[in-house]
Amino acid sequence: MRIGLLGTGPWAERVHAPVLAEHPGLEFAGVWGRRPEAATALGAAHGVPGYAELDRLLAEVDAVSIALPPAVQAGLALRAAEAGRHLLLDKPVALTVPDARAVAEAVRAHKVASVVFFTVRFGGDQLPWIEQQAARGGWFTGRSDWLGSVFAPGSTSPYAASPWRLEKGALWDVGPHALSVLLPVLGDATRVTAVAGPLDTVHLVLRHAGGASSTLALSLTAPAGAGGTGMELRGEHGVVQLPERSEGPVAALHRALDALLASAATGEPHPCGADFGLRVVEILAGAEHSLAIGGPVEV
Template sequence: MTGASLPWTHSPVKVGLVGAGPWARGVHARVLAAGPETRLTAVWARRAEAAHETAAPYGAEVAASFEELLDTCEAVAFAVPPFVQAELACRAAAAGKALLLEKPLAMDLPSAQRLVDAVDTAGVVSQVVLTSRYNPATRRFLAAAQSVEAVGARACMVTGAFLGGEFATPWRLEHGALLDLGPHVLDLLDAAMGPIVRVRGAGDPRRWIELTCEHASGAVSQASLSGSVNVENGITRIELFGPHPELVYDGADIDHEESLPVLRREFATAVRTGKSGELDVHRGLHLQTLMAQAMEG
């Protein structure tokens, strides 16, 4: 029996949600309200009508202000642009609330560092929503990667999300694939191949960007990122090479719905034990540091 299927013996964690966009409606609210580990208490967003549409299906309150949201909960989940998250999450941490954070932590490295400092000062639990990392298939791939001696890797994460639709949001269109897709790919390469110590980037993040990563082991990996190409369903693929047979991670084989109950359970467990897991703000800061390096070229 997996940890995700064991009975939940604690009281549900009361979570307030910041944001009412497509990701907040389609994922955060639905998952947090499903329980039994969590309970969605309230939603706050800049547009009250959108907050009501997000909260109503689950019987959650609509908070009139961010401060009112904090009064309803013991943890805060964020589904807003990075520059909004970085500022509000610092305030939530100072109020003693656990944080469920989107990636990237912030728009730039100094803002991400301020958020990490706020979390460390307050001593609150944090967790970053790197969705695929909670998937059983991803975890099997990463476990297999630990048993091989990879000397090189190539990765590809390309979508057409920026060409139109709900996720072609202003911050994504302005900053491109590095900040939006980069955290996922860099996290997986770092976890599979060992710590990345240096990243060099080439290209335009709003069109296509190539990353070359140097790992502490001496291995080298490369990643192609774009949100502006016409591909059906998007492509996520990682290939590890060495004296062993090629080890492949193919996102087409992943059911992302399997990630969500695991994410919820692990966040609630962290809140109830007071111990953040591996995918906390410090992981987010590491990824933000690598993206800052890539932007330097």
């Protein structure tokens, strides 16, 4: 599979480009970016060309890996799907439900494979844990804390300069990660209630289709000493916790690309594809609406 990279920022440079160059099932074909000089520089670092024109890159690849802000990603993913190119998408797939729906509909209409890259969903210890807990069932409630310090005083995070994260906050940045684990285990959400906490912090309560409930605490502004992630499930089998991450996003992206290759080969949609990405956006939009009206929202 010949694959192109869309994006030249820190996420593209640190994770996507090295993985695309290393993955044994792929041929890294080139880089496109909104700044052609950056695309040329990143491509040169991995021995591939930079492209100034997106359509030219799309004409020469079978798939694209997108490492761009969600508001930009949606339109480009739509163009790539319409060109018949498979999609490795980043989370969230879009910042509005109509944009996310357009991507999902294009994937179905043009019969291309899609995978949304949630780092924890494709973690080496987390992926089998998620599958095991989903198979066991019988869960009563879940709790998920995703407390980051990207915008905390003294932060040195390379993502602190991200305008969309600054504007949309933890709900849209780390909220998708929490949902990518909770939904496969507890079932789809039917209702969400959101309450604002300090700064960008938000607390969610979800009702799931199978009867379980869950709570989420999300932040990008937690003090450095208070940051961290964790997930706990309680049910018929007692109490279990999501394994701590023991690897970085590079290994997870390799697994996500394996999933894309398998979906493209078999024609079977991946459970973490564009339709799941749309569902996550619908729930996040419902939470945003709940914050605005001060009450629960059916999703």
